[in-house]
Amino acid sequence: MSTAQKAKVDAPNATAPDAAIPAPAGRVASEDPPAFDEMVTGQGVVRRHWQPLLASLSLLGPNGLVERAERGRQHLEDEGVTYNLYELPSDPAGRGAPDIAPPLPEQRPWRLDPVPVLLSAEEWAGIEAGLIQRAELLDRMLRDFYGPMNLLREGRYPPALVYGHRDFLRAACRTDGSMPGRMLQHYAAELVRGPDGIWRVIADRSQAPAGAGYALQNRRVMSRLMGQALRECRTRPLTRYFDFWQSDLQARGQHMSDNPRVVLLTPGPYNEAYFEHIYLARELGATLVEGADLTMRDGRVFIKTLAGLEPVDVILRRLDGEWCDPLELRAESALGVTGLMQAVREGRVAMCNGIGSGLAEQPAMQAFLPTLAEHLLGETLKLPSVATWWCGQSYALREVENRFDDMVVRGARDLRALPLSVRDLSDAARAQLLARIKARPGDYVAQERTVPSVAPGLGANGKLEPTPILLRVQVVADGDGYVVMPGGLARVPQSGDPFRATMQRGGVNKDVWVEATDPGPLVIRGNAPRQRLQLRRTSGTLQSRVADDLFWLGRSVERLDDGARLLRATLTRLVGELGSARDMVEMGVLARALSRCGLIDQRAAAAPPDSKTFAQAVARAAASNQMLGQTLDAMERLAAVARHRFSADMWRLLNHLLGELRLSRTSAEGDPDAMLEFCDQMIRTTAAIAGMLAEHMTRGSGWRFLDFGRRLERAIYISRSVSAATTVLTTAPEPGFRIALELNDSSLTYRRRYRASLQPAAVFDLLLLDGSNPHALGFQLNTMSQHLDILPRRDQPPRGEDCLALGKPFEDIVEKFDRDEVPAAEWQTLVSRLRGSLDATTQALMDISDQLTRTYFSHIQLAQSFGFGR
Numbered sequence: 008m009s010t011a012q013k014a015k016v017d018a019p020n021a022t023a024p025d026a027a028i029p030a031p032a033g034r035v036a037s038e039d040p041p042a043f044d045e046m047v048t049g050q051g052v053v054r055r056h057w058q059p060l061l062a063s064l065s066l067l068g069p070n071g072l073v074e075r076a077e078r079g080r081q082h083l084e085d086e087g088v089t090y091n092l093y094e095l096p097s098d099p100a101g102r103g104a105p106d107i108a109p110p111l112p113e114q115r116p117w118r119l120d121p122v123p124v125l126l127s128a129e130e131w132a133g134i135e136a137g138l139i140q141r142a143e144l145l146d147r148m149l150r151d152f153y154g155p156m157n158l159l160r161e162g163r164y165p166p167a168l169v170y171g172h173r174d175f176l177r178a179a180c181r182t183d184g185s186m187p188g189r190m191l192q193h194y195a196a197e198l199v200r201g202p203d204g205i206w207r208v209i210a211d212r213s214q215a216p217a218g219a220g221y222a223l224q225n226r227r228v229m230s231r232l233m234g235q236a237l238r239e240c241r242t243r244p245l246t247r248y249f250d251f252w253q254s255d256l257q258a259r260g261q262h263m264s265d266n267p268r269v270v271l272l273t274p275g276p277y278n279e280a281y282f283e284h285i286y287l288a289r290e291l292g293a294t295l296v297e298g299a300d301l302t303m304r305d306g307r308v309f310i311k312t313l314a315g316l317e318p319v320d321v322i323l324r325r326l327d328g329e330w331c332d333p334l335e336l337r338a339e340s341a342l343g344v345t346g347l348m349q350a351v352r353e354g355r356v357a358m359c360n361g362i363g364s365g366l367a368e369q370p371a372m373q374a375f376l377p378t379l380a381e382h383l384l385g386e387t388l389k390l391p392s393v394a395t396w397w398c399g400q401s402y403a404l405r406e407v408e409n410r411f412d413d414m415v416v417r418g419a420r421d422l423r424a425l426p427l428s429v430r431d432l433s434d435a436a437r438a439q440l441l442a443r444i445k446a447r448p449g450d451y452v453a454q455e456r457t458v459p460s461v462a463p464g465l466g467a468n469g470k471l472e473p474t475p476i477l478l479r480v481q482v483v484a485d486g487d488g489y490v491v492m493p494g495g496l497a498r499v500p501q502s503g504d505p506f507r508a509t510m511q512r513g514g515v516n517k518d519v520w521v522e523a524t525d526p527g528p529l530v531i532r533g534n535a536p537r538q539r540l541q542l543r544r545t546s547g548t549l550q551s552r553v554a555d556d557l558f559w560l561g562r563s564v565e566r567l568d569d570g571a572r573l574l575r576a577t578l579t580r581l582v583g584e585l586g587s588a589r590d591m592v593e594m595g596v597l598a599r600a601l602s603r604c605g606l607i608d609q610r611a612a613a614a615p616p617d618s619k620t621f622a623q624a625v626a627r628a629a630a631s632n633q634m635l636g637q638t639l640d641a642m643e644r645l646a647a648v649a650r651h652r653f654s655a656d657m658w659r660l661l662n663h664l665l666g667e668l669r670l671s672r673t674s675a676e677g678d679p680d681a682m683l684e685f686c687d688q689m690i691r692t693t694a695a696i697a698g699m700l701a702e703h704m705t706r707g708s709g710w711r712f713l714d715f716g717r718r719l720e721r722a723i724y725i726s727r728s729v730s731a732a733t734t735v736l737t738t739a740p741e742p743g744f745r746i747a748l749e750l751n752d753s754s755l756t757y758r759r760r761y762r763a764s765l766q767p768a769a770v771f772d773l774l775l776l777d778g779s780n781p782h783a784l785g786f787q788l789n790t791m792s793q794h795l796d797i798l799p800r801r802d803q804p805p806r807g808e809d810c811l812a813l814g815k816p817f818e819d820i821v822e823k824f825d826r827d828e829v830p831a832a833e834w835q836t837l838v839s840r841l842r843g844s845l846d847a848t849t850q851a852l853m854d855i856s857d858q859l860t861r862t863y864f865s866h867i868q869l870a871q872s873f874g875f876g877r
Contacts, residue, residue: 040202042475043460045124056127056240056522063236064122064471073469075232076121082228087650087662088117089282090221117282119225120464121232123518124476124497125240131521134206134480135491137390138196142482142489144376145213145367146191147383153179153363154186163382164375165399167449172420174214174365176328178335178348189484190361192255193323195219198478199393199505200460207457208373208392209477209505210422214365215325219481220283222496223249223290225518242520243493251490252483253291259357260320267320269293270310272301274326274342276648284325285651293323295651300550303346308356312548313708313863314799321357328362336362370452371397371419393457399449407453408441414453415506416440426506428456459505462497464517477505478519494519549708553649555864557709560645561716563638564693564700569724570606570628570635571689576749577601577625578683581616591616592735592742600731600750601625604724605634626679629672639668657703664692711794715859718794722787723852725751729774729784730845736767736838744770751782768825771841775817784848788814791855798863805858813851816844 046057053061064072126134151158152175158164169175181187195216197209212218226245230237260267271293273284288295294310301319302309309316329336331343350356373392380388396403397419407414411429418424429437444451464474477500481492497517500506577597580590594616602612611624629635643665650658668689675685697717704710732747744765748754753773761769777783792807801807820841823829829837 039456039458042458042473043200043202043204044473045200045460045462045476054127056125059239060123060125060236060520063233063239070469072121072465072471076465079119079121079228079232080116082231083117083119083224084666085659085663086224086655087282087647087658088221088224090115090117090279117221117224118515119228120474120499120515120517121229122462122464122471123229123233123520124462124478125520126494126522128522128524131493134198134390135493137206137388138194138480138482138491139489140380140384140386140389141196141208141211141376142191142194144380144384144388145194145211146189148372148379149190149213149361149364149367150186150188151383152366153190153361154181155184158379163379165397165449167399168369168371168397168419169366171449172366172369174328174363174368176336176363178332179328179351179361179363187361190364191367192259192359192361192484193219193252194360194482194489196390196480196482197505198390198480199457201457206390206478208390209454209457210370211368211372212479213360213367214327215360216481217280217283218479218496219248219252219483219492220280220286220290221516222479222481222492222494222518224286225496225516226494229518237520240520241523243523245492245494248481248483248490248492249290251485255484255486256291256293256321256323256359258486259359263320263355263357264318268310268318269321269323270296270301270319271323272296272298272326272331274330276644278325280325287323288651291323294550296550297552298326298340298342298344300552301344301347303344303350306350306353306355308344308347308350310548311551313551313554314548317548319356321359323359324362328365331362368422369420370395370417370422370454371399373454374403374452394455396453397449398444398451398453403453404444404448407444410455411437411441411453413456415456416444416451416453417506419450419452426454426504428504428506430456454506457505459500462517464499464515474499474515475505476500476517480519493521549712551864553652554708554712555860556645556649557652557713558716558859558864560642560649561713561718562720563642563645564696565717565720565724566638567635567642567689568693568697569721569728570604570638571686571693572752573597573600573604573606573728573750574625574628574635575683575686575690576746578679578686581622581625582679582683589739589742592739593746596732596735596743596746599734600728600746601628603727603731622679623677626677626682629682629685630676636672639665639672643669652704652709654703657699660699661696664695668692708798711798712863715791715794718787718790719852719856721782722784722791723849725774725782725784725787726845726849726852729771730842730849733838733842733845737835740767741765747774753780753782756780766824767829768821771817771821771824776814776821784817785814800862803862805855805862809855813848816848817841820844 045054046061047053067075148158148164152169159166159169191213193216195212195218197212198206199209200206223245256269257267260269269292271284271288271291273281273295275281275297278284285295287293296310300311302311302316304316308319308322310319324331326342330340332345332347333340333343334345335348336343347356348362351358351362373395374397376392377388380386396407398404398407399419414429415426416429417426427440429440432440459475459477461473462476463471466472466474476497478495478497480495482489483492484490497519499515499517501514577594580594580597598607598612598616598621601607602609606628607621607624611621614620614624627633629639631637631640646661646665650661653661671685671688675681700710700713704713728750729747732743732750735743744767745754747770748757751774757765757770757773760773773780774783776785778785778789780786788810792810795801795805795810796807820837823833823837
């Protein structure tokens with residue numbers, strides 16, 4: 008870097024746009040000024056735009072607001088609105104911080120204050136103009152850094168802040184020096200209003216900014232809680248923002264297709280904002296995908312579906328840029344797509360936001376925005392940043408040292424590092440921090456402390472109290488310009504510190520209402536004319552990964568139901584009287600069935616039915632380390648992963664039912680009476696889920712894989728339970744028949760057909776061959792065959808005829824049992840043959856599951872599994 012260039016970068020007017028007059032060295036920190044009140048003026052008068060809300064609140068009564076808060080909490084819980092929290096590095100410079108922090112063991116529920124934040128139309132107009140200008144400025148800077156690099160060559164921006172940043176991805180640079188296209192399609196800014204009443208930006212979010220989906224969810228909840236106030240305050244709606252967003256995404260893929268396919272690339276269900284990824288994909292009409300769902304062929308990106316590969320035109324990126332391509336970026340990434348950068352460079356896929364856009368999030372950039380706005384846009388920065396000094400400049404370092412007690416120190420490049428308020432540190436910690444800054448000044452920025460404005464919120468005592476607020480406002484591209492979400496998300500900073508109010512750290516959230524101006528003519532934004540769509544009656548393509556998840560969700564639902572029925576039959580006898588010989592025989596059959604289905608271990612199954620060992624094993628069968636408990640955990644995980652395939656009503660019911668089971672399981676563990684009630688609850692739950700899936704899912708490939716999983720699991724259960732019953736048929740056939748019918752929910756059907764007489768041909772025909780009995784093996788095999796005949800790749804195993812062939816041996820066996828009397832020697836041979844055929848069928852069904860995986864899910868890196876069986 009030349010001396011002249013260094014002088015330009017080191018110039019005071021290039022770095023401290025909002026800095027106050029330097030204080031003398033050794034100044035004692037003054038008390039913080041009083042916070043700006045959003046609702047009340049300095050003269051104690053309620054601001055005009057708050058008056059309708061206060062009038063509505065006054066009509067709610069003393070407990071009305073608390074009641075609405077509880078309704079909102081319940082609605083958010085039913086919707087499954089969560090945000091996963093992660094530990095963040097405590098070193099402001101971010102050195103030594105893990106690349107991916109491990110998730111906390113539990114998801115944190117989304118907390119919403121029922122009292123919104125209100126902004127007037129006049130004040131919002133200034134914020135809106137400032138954010139549009141800021142988005143344009145950051146986009147111009149990013150395009151220059153990844154293109155001609157004029158700002159670096161002219162000495163207008165320090166190269167160290169570009170080349171030393173982890174989010175500056177050299178693979179995204181234009182090698183010919185040309186200017187790339189728009190890199191910032193979606194942008195968010197954190198705003199804080201200081202005691203002087205001026206809104207300032209405290210952080211820029213340009214990587215994959217979260218919050219838009221949560222803001223829309225907040226608004227929909229608030230419309231239920233405070234609908235009348237929402238109308239009386241003449242609040243601007245949020246939905247048009249998403250219309251602009253969707254139209255812009257579609258427009259970016261028009262050069263590749265008349266009907267572009269847009270996908271939302273998510274890191275997966277363990278990402279902190281996975282709920283929002285699902286929500287946005289549904290709202291924007293995008294397909295939710297993970298890196299494993301995509302592949303490269305001939306320079307283009309394709310999505311892996313059951314029917315083969317289908318091209319992708321636009322990617323809405325929710326994955327940090329450095330993880331997007333293990334070939335050119337982070338080699339250890341398992342979240343990205345190999346070769347994706349090449350497709351982006353060649354314009355074969357549109358990427359929103361551009362890979363490398365995270366560079367604009369660095370806190371040090373805020374110090375240079377005023378002069379760069381004048382240079383690149385020819386305009387004064389309309390929305391200032393919080394006063395920022397990059398310590399890599401000598402004059403700025405002196406300023407920071409002189410005013411150290413009034414500073415908040417954070418990493419110059421890493422927005423995720425924990426900011427440190429110098430005033431809150433001990434003398435020793437303060438000295439250590441200053442020494443670290445002097446040793447590596449380029450790694451740190453200092454920002455002026457600020458007291459956030461306050462707005463009314465619901466306090467712990469059920470009354471309104473002032474709470475500090477921080478706004479996160481969203482901006483999205485619209486052609487050559489930008490559109491700002493009218494409102495957004497407000498958060499209450501922990502301990503009143505706006506620098507620590509990140510979404511990763513949790514806290515309370517508030518809806519933001521922007522006052523509408525006088526309504527103009529209604530204009531409905533529509534899509535440009537497209538080519539005529541080909542009519543079809545399928546639900547579209549299905550990713551192989553999603554099909555795999557749905558298949559195992561179906562299996563887990565059925566496995567839970569089967570296990571609950573088997574446990575209930577055992578517990579019903581266990582908590583009663585085991586007096587007769589028939590009771591002991593039936594308990595022996597049930598013990599063997601429990602062991603074969605993996606619900607208890609072989610040692611417990613071999614113990615006497617009236618022993619403590621057997622009773623304790625049965626009472627603990629739903630524990631988290633047992634198969635039934637693992638099945639319940641798998642259901643919750645798979646349902647969460649596949650929730651984007653369910654309607655909102657389906658998900659609410661599913662989430663509620665599984666949540667109730669989770670709460671009941673802990674209290675039932677170890678108590679036979681409580682466990683018996685829990686079994687009834689599990690059976691009711693699985694019946695409700697099965698009915699919901701049958702009535703509310705379109706009969707597409709997703710439903711077929713889910714139902715195939717159910718039928719396969721039920722067929723395995725029928726084979727195992729009837730096989731367990733055959734172990735007593737040579738000595739006590741009647742208890743064996745009774746147990747086989749009871750475990751497969753066919754006792755009532757049998758009595759209606761044949762009354763009380765239990766005969767082998769009738770029992771086995773009903774359980775193994777009857778195509779009208781939904782709990783018969785033949786019914787499952789017929790349904791599985793129908794699914795396989797409709798799914799793609801019908802010429803590959805498993806085939807429909809493979810399923811139907813499994814029922815053939817039982818036709819001959821039932822026919823031989825269907826006689827007035829079977830000789831004892833032949834009876835024993837038939838029973839042995841039946842048991843062998845059932846065990847062989849169980850193994851064949853497992854082989855069908857393996858064949859299905861190889862045919863449809865073979866590209867998936869990790870196979871799904873739970874419990875003790877396949």
